[in-house]
Amino acid sequence: MSDFLKRLFNGQSGQPEGGGEQDAIPKEPFSEVLDVNTKRFEDLFQYPLNSALKQRELQIPSVDRRAMVLFVDGASDSDKIAKQVIQPLLELKPKPGGESVDHLVDELKNNVLTISGRETIGDLNQAVAKLINGSAILLIDGEKQAIAVETAGFENRSVAEPSREIVIKGPKSAFVESSAINQSLIRRQVKDHRLVSETMTVGSQSPQEISVLYMSHIADPQLVENVKEKISQVDRDAILTLSQMEELLEVRPYSLFPSTMTTERPDRAGSFLLEGHVVLLMDNSPDALIAPITFWSLYHTAEDQFLRWAYGNFARIIRLCALFFSLLMPAIYLAVVTFHPEMIPTDLMLAIAASRERVPFPTLLELLLLELTFEILREAGIRVPTPLGTTIGIVGALILGQAAVQANLVSPLLVVVIAITGLSSFAIPDVGLSVMTRILRFTFVLSAHLMGFVGIALTFAVMLAYATSIKSFGVPFFAPLAPHMPSSRDLFLRPIVRKQWLRPLSMKPRNAVRAKPEGGDRP
Amino acid sequence: MIQVSDGKIGTREFFSILYGMMAIRITNSTPNMLLEAGLTAAWMMPLISAVALFVPLLMMLSLMKKSDADLLELVSELTGNFFGRLITFLLFAAVYSSAVLNSRSYSDIVTTMYYPDTAMLMVMVVLILGAAFFIAHRGLEAIGRTALLVVPVFMVTSMILLAGVAGQLNYLYLFPIAGTGVAEVVKGGVGYSSFFADIIIVGVLASRVRTFRAYRKASIWGLWVPAFKMALFLAVYVMMFDYPAVRNIAYPYHHLARLAMIGSLANHVEAVFLALWFIGAALHFAIYLYISAYLLGKTINYPSYKRLLFPLAGLTVILGMSPENHLQGDHLRKLLLQASSALFLLLPVLLWGLDRFRKKGKR
Numbered sequence A: 001m002s003d004f005l006k007r008l009f010n011g012q013s014g015q016p017e018g019g020g021e022q023d024a025i026p027k028e029p030f031s032e033v034l035d036v037n038t039k040r041f042e043d044l045f046q047y048p049l050n051s052a053l054k055q056r057e058l059q060i061p062s063v064d065r066r067a068m069v070l071f072v073d074g075a076s077d078s079d080k081i082a083k084q085v086i087q088p089l090l091e092l093k094p095k096p097g098g099e100s101v102d103h104l105v106d107e108l109k110n111n112v113l114t115i116s117g118r119e120t121i122g123d124l125n126q127a128v129a130k131l132i133n134g135s136a137i138l139l140i141d142g143e144k145q146a147i148a149v150e151t152a153g154f155e156n157r158s159v160a161e162p163s164r165e166i167v168i169k170g171p172k173s174a175f176v177e178s179s180a181i182n183q184s185l186i187r188r189q190v191k192d193h194r195l196v197s198e199t200m201t202v203g204s205q206s207p208q209e210i211s212v213l214y215m216s217h218i219a220d221p222q223l224v225e226n227v228k229e230k231i232s233q234v235d236r237d238a239i240l241t242l243s244q245m246e247e248l249l250e251v252r253p254y255s256l257f258p259s260t261m262t263t264e265r266p267d268r269a270g271s272f273l274l275e276g277h278v279v280l281l282m283d284n285s286p287d288a289l290i291a292p293i294t295f296w297s298l299y300h301t302a303e304d305q306f307l308r309w310a311y312g313n314f315a316r317i318i319r320l321c322a323l324f325f326s327l328l329m330p331a332i333y334l335a336v337v338t339f340h341p342e343m344i345p346t347d348l349m350l351a352i353a354a355s356r357e358r359v360p361f362p363t364l365l366e367l368l369l370l371e372l373t374f375e376i377l378r379e380a381g382i383r384v385p386t387p388l389g390t391t392i393g394i395v396g397a398l399i400l401g402q403a404a405v406q407a408n409l410v411s412p413l414l415v416v417v418i419a420i421t422g423l424s425s426f427a428i429p430d431v432g433l434s435v436m437t438r439i440l441r442f443t444f445v446l447s448a449h450l451m452g453f454v455g456i457a458l459t460f461a462v463m464l465a466y467a468t469s470i471k472s473f474g475v476p477f478f479a480p481l482a483p484h485m486p487s488s489r490d491l492f493l494r495p496i497v498r499k500q501w502l503r504p505l506s507m508k509p510r511n512a513v514r515a516k517p518e519g520g521d522r523p
Numbered sequence B: 001m002i003q004v005s006d007g008k009i010g011t012r013e014f015f016s017i018l019y020g021m022m023a024i025r026i027t028n029s030t031p032n033m034l035l036e037a038g039l040t041a042a043w044m045m046p047l048i049s050a051v052a053l054f055v056p057l058l059m060m061l062s063l064m065k066k067s068d069a070d071l072l073e074l075v076s077e078l079t080g081n082f083f084g085r086l087i088t089f090l091l092f093a094a095v096y097s098s099a100v101l102n103s104r105s106y107s108d109i110v111t112t113m114y115y116p117d118t119a120m121l122m123v124m125v126v127l128i129l130g131a132a133f134f135i136a137h138r139g140l141e142a143i144g145r146t147a148l149l150v151v152p153v154f155m156v157t158s159m160i161l162l163a164g165v166a167g168q169l170n171y172l173y174l175f176p177i178a179g180t181g182v183a184e185v186v187k188g189g190v191g192y193s194s195f196f197a198d199i200i201i202v203g204v205l206a207s208r209v210r211t212f213r214a215y216r217k218a219s220i221w222g223l224w225v226p227a228f229k230m231a232l233f234l235a236v237y238v239m240m241f242d243y244p245a246v247r248n249i250a251y252p253y254h255h256l257a258r259l260a261m262i263g264s265l266a267n268h269v270e271a272v273f274l275a276l277w278f279i280g281a282a283l284h285f286a287i288y289l290y291i292s293a294y295l296l297g298k299t300i301n302y303p304s305y306k307r308l309l310f311p312l313a314g315l316t317v318i319l320g321m322s323p324e325n326h327l328q329g330d331h332l333r334k335l336l337l338q339a340s341s342a343l344f345l346l347l348p349v350l351l352w353g354l355d356r357f358r359k360k361g362k363r
Helices: A002-010 A019-023 A034-044 A078-091 A099-112 A124-132 A179-189 A221-233 A242-249 A266-274 A295-299 A309-338 A346-356 A363-383 A386-406 A412-427 A431-469 B011-027 B030-041 B044-067 B071-114 B120-137 B140-168 B182-191 B198-208 B212-241 B252-259 B270-299 B305-321 B326-362
Strands: A053-060 A065-072 A118-121 A136-140 A146-149 A195-202 A208-215 A261-263 A278-282 A288-291
Touching: A034 A053, A034 A065, A034 A124, A034 A136, A053 A078, A065 A078, A065 A124, A078 A099, A078 A136, A078 A146, A099 A118, A099 A136, A099 A146, A118 A124, A124 A136, A124 A146, A179 A195, A179 A208, A179 A266, A179 A278, A195 A221, A208 A221, A208 A266, A221 A242, A221 A278, A242 A261, A242 A278, A242 A288, A261 A266, A266 A278, A266 A288, A295 A309, A295 A431, A309 A363, A309 A412, A309 A431, A346 A412, A363 A386, A363 A412, A363 A431, A386 A412, A412 A431, A431 B071, A431 B120, A431 B140, A431 B270, B011 B030, B011 B140, B011 B198, B011 B212, B011 B252, B011 B270, B030 B044, B030 B182, B030 B212, B030 B252, B030 B326, B044 B071, B044 B182, B044 B198, B044 B212, B044 B326, B071 B120, B071 B198, B071 B252, B071 B270, B071 B305, B071 B326, B120 B140, B120 B270, B120 B305, B140 B212, B140 B252, B140 B270, B182 B326, B198 B212, B198 B270, B198 B326, B212 B252, B252 B270, B270 B305
Parallel strands: none
Antiparallel strands: A053 A065, A065 A136, A118 A146, A136 A146, A195 A208, A208 A278, A261 A288, A278 A288
16 A cells, blocks of 8 residues: 555656667767768668658769758758758859868858858767757768758747736737747847846757746846756656646645746746746747746736736735635635524525525535536536537526526525635636635635634634745745745735836845835835 | 745744734733733733833843844853753743643633534644644744734734724723722732743744844834733723623633624624634644744754654643633643743843853953
């Protein structure tokens, strides 16, 4: 039993994996003979069984050497290769002196190829990594080096509007699946030469590039180092998306409280960068991973800052109420009805009693039944085909609710309570926070069932103690409120923009002051 | 980042811890003892206690500043290893027995005032072994931060409670202003000064506070704010229930919460105050358990003191269940308070004297 549990929690399937070794790419230098090199590539890509590897042989007229251009079908843009690699090579005029033969590779790289991204590579390993990322490899007979030309041509969708973090006022572009486009979206927001973009590789078998973005003059170097170390420790054969990376970077994968978050808005990513956070981008992921985060990153939305002070803060107050409703409403209902009926005004109390009269179940069961139905409805709603969506909504919410009340399965007041709770959980901006409150809600319901308000209070205290003690990459979850640190007090409410001159010191920014001091705490 | 995870707490967190330790006393049987001793002048006694403790506190602060040490280091340095251990043990005994007696008292309140059908053992177990143990186990940082999040809420809601009963208060009930007589009131105030002795006890945590300045500021505020809150509430109890009826009310805070009305609709809001009070109680016992474990660890020289938390919490429940009824518990509490008052009042004076004596000896 304990063995089983250990295996379950260590995530091991029991059998060691040994399959990966046979296909490892040898890290050996190129040969001088073109055919030998070509043969090696063919073997690696299992040519002709595998039709992915394309070859284009040519004779460079000026130096009278054979050359070979290799690229992977689908990964690179063949038009680009034809126009910017092959054409210049074929049109190359022989130089009068003829000394160019000594540094042919450099000569070709610097003065012939018109494409901007190109580099010299010396071994097979590097070459294969470039090939699968869409580059073309130029091999020349008699040279021990090859040229990798950046001709990536993956299909991309165009920049669209965000689907999760929708705003009424403010920029409307969202990240797409291409890391390069995402970087350009961020650079468009943060026009600063100190925005560093480091590239790292993850995945031992199918390597993917991951970009680590941070402001070198703001972000704490130790934090950046910490994040990079975490990434380099990741040891998986393949990582396809950032969401997978997210879980691998987390310190507490079992915890209900998230320690990283993703955003699909370039402007949010930019504002996180300016506060000293680190942003990770990866191909295939239409979002950016932010680390570290605090409660406030989950609670705030982009629009809070776009709307005027009063409007933005009003939205925040509503959202705070929604957070508490979503977490506590069913539990409080249960506690009031079963333990503290004196709290309800007499008229309402009589109404509740009358509506409960014909319901055969205890309140807890009634509540769990309805709560479960709502969760199923929500889960189903995500997967219902769009044309059916409204129908299902009507069937689910109206007919089911109405019929359940009429069949005396649940009391009408409870339908109202669950509806408000469900609505509130949609008002929470971050998915992680929203799901967390949905799960914790059941804990609160159970404790309310056992101990009424005392149970709720104790569970809340425990939850608070846990939440305040956890850290995301060393930053406490409720910083800079608890522990208190100097900041611009952009917490439950935000001050006017003119007073937001100080970066939160909990991120330990290198350079805390944004603008000339005006109001707020002094560091 | 490094600055954040250094395991130390700042001014506000430390103040909140002190508030959580002391201000909650208005809700248990403390007011009864004070009202018994001071009658209509009971509200002066917390202030007198605070004054009586302020001098030892300043002495301790000056010693700490001079030698840059926390209370335990001071004790062992000035009194030697054996007496140092002995005093540490006495501190532990005072803190822990207070935790035991109070935990019983709080469970008594719940079963008497709110949940008459619930087993006392159940309340004790979820409060001490459940919440307080968990919070204490998350460490001092977590305690401080949790306190910082909830203490402002407590401050606001206690003001709301006062506003809720304001219409029913009669200030004339406070007279005769001197109650049992000036001498009696002063004597009682000094005698019960261990209500605020937490301010001396937390000296053992001084090295966990970020700077000495932060410690000094927090402990001075942390003494006076709860003292004023207690004085205010004692006055309100008398103004609300009148003497002598107030002597016969077991837990005036909870009766106050029952009588509070917020508007004409919400005239039974005591459950809300019950919930808030119990969050405070969980925090209160978490701090007490933490300090107990810390002191016991120092006494028996056991550095991984967090492991003592669970046995201590379990023992708290067992010992707390042993008095037959709450009257016995209250009697024991009175004895403890009077005995430990002397300890806490005199300890800083003793240390200060020893320090002086030593300096002279050196010269």
